[in-house]
Amino acid sequence: MGNPNVQKAMDLINEQEAVNFLRELIAINSVNPPGAETAVAEAIRDHLAAAGLSAELDEVEPGRSNVLSALTGTGAEGEEQRVLVFSGHLDTVPTGNIPWQHDPFGGERVGNKLYGRGTTDMKGGVAAMVLAMEYLHRAGVKLQGTLRFVGTVGEEVDCLGAKAVASKGQVNDATAMVISEPSTNRPFIAHKGALWLEAVTYGKTAHGSMPDQGVNAITAMARFIHELESYSFTYEHHPLLGSPTMNIGVIQGGVKTNVVPDQCTLTLDIRTVPGQEHALITGDLHKLLAQVCEPLGAQCEIRVSNDLPAVTTAKEHPFIQLSQETIKNLWGTDVPVSGVNYYTDASIYGPHLGVPILIYGPGEPTLAHQPDEWIEIDRYLDSIRFYLTLAAAYLGTEV
Structure with a gap:
């Protein structure tokens, strides 16, 4: 030595x-x-x-x-x-x-x-x-x-x-x-990097027996989840880290069984590889969320809770x-x-x-x-x- x-x-x-x-x-x-x-x-x-x-x-x-x-x-x-x-x-x-x-x-x-x-x-x-x-x-x-x-x-x-x-x-x-x-x-x-997002959909409450009078925030979020299943990241494969991943961690929404839910929240844990820009990913997912919310008359937003390269x-x-x-x-x-x-x-x-x-x-x-x-x-x-x-x-x- x-x-x-x-x-x-x-x-x-x-x-x-x-x-x-x-x-x-x-x-x-x-x-x-x-x-x-x-x-x-x-x-x-x-x-x-x-x-x-x-x-x-x-x-x-x-x-x-x-x-x-x-x-x-x-x-x-x-x-x-x-x-x-x-x-x-x-x-x-x-x-x-x-x-x-x-x-x-x-x-x-x-x-x-x-x-x-x-x-x-x-x-x-x-x-x-x-x-x-x-x-x-x-x-x-x-x-x-x-x-x-x-x-x-x-x-x-x-x-x-x-x-x-x-x-x-x-x-x-x-x-x-x-x-x-x-x-x-x-x-x-x-x-890998960590990008944690919180997606929120906003609807309109109504009586559960008259769902046509409201806007169901959970339905909007369900459609977003369906779209996420076919979402593809833009990235270059990393020799040590491979590919990015996405995990749905938490979903919360609704008040009670007989009320049309006016809000639903979902959290995403995205792990990225070098070369990916987190701001672009966030922007892409916000556009995707807005596209499924608009036909239903729902509003939406995406918030960043953790952003590490x-x-x-x-x-x-x-x-x-x-x-x-x-x-x-x-x-x-x-x-x-x-x-x-x-x-x-x-x-x-x-x-x-x-x-x-x-x-x-x-x-x-x-x-x-x-x-x-x-x-x-x-x-x-x-x-x-x-x-x-x-x-x-x-x-x-x-x-």
Whole structure:
């Protein structure tokens, strides 16, 4: 590894210590909404303080704080200093209505698995990044560049924390970034964009026995749904992300059985690939909705509730190639880069920073948002090894 202190950092990795820290984060309910991530941020700050590292909390909203820390580099002679940002979100989705077999906030261990809300998405990745920074510091590794950690609020709803970080310029010096969203420790370099739309049809109430006296908003929406089944996106197939998708998530309408409904609302979750323009998609769907409403005498509108672009980094980028080399050096395997359908805080950081972004985390993507969510402890420990090794390789070290 070049620097014996890097190996010392690897040797410091302690399974029980790592599991206990993750269990501490899992025990804190940061379900979003409402979020209340400050308690998670405080736990991270206190953990780093115990290791001799400082961290600061930045309140984004009451009870919702980002946490930021850094290992400041010594500077590489004759070169512009590199800055690597480790980033992950502190909130989780709700536990859901399906009963869990394991306490969602209990951090129960069964063999090689640790159960709990956020183990996979993504407190496992957050804990691993914090521990990687801690072990580098405890081992006395002198980085030539700077390693930053940013724990953000609100990613599960609107990327609130990342937006605050970007608007305040808190990581504007970044030259590369790793986001520890679940990837089963595989290198993801692209993710789809998210366009969430709310379509609303407006009709006119009447007695259910005299429907001809009203305008049925649900009927209008039903015709819109029928048209959506044959709607085709304009796009270029992406080698890692494939094709865009559309999902009807929620439909609400009507007052009671014997009343002609005067309003119906439908939500759409559209996942896009690079090159698609969200404004054009929204415009196309509004035209389609208006076309089915007009013959019925219904009115309509489409509102945008979430608008995040697709993100991709070239697989030929030196930082991505270094990441793959790090994986091969650690485990002797060649792992190809790939893409993922979910979105991340990279939707905010990518356009703002224009730096290479790697998505690499120990969680299992298919377990995200599921009951009895879990993480493999071995994979969690391996992610710590990867993060600290990559940081040392990218930023450089003093021997």
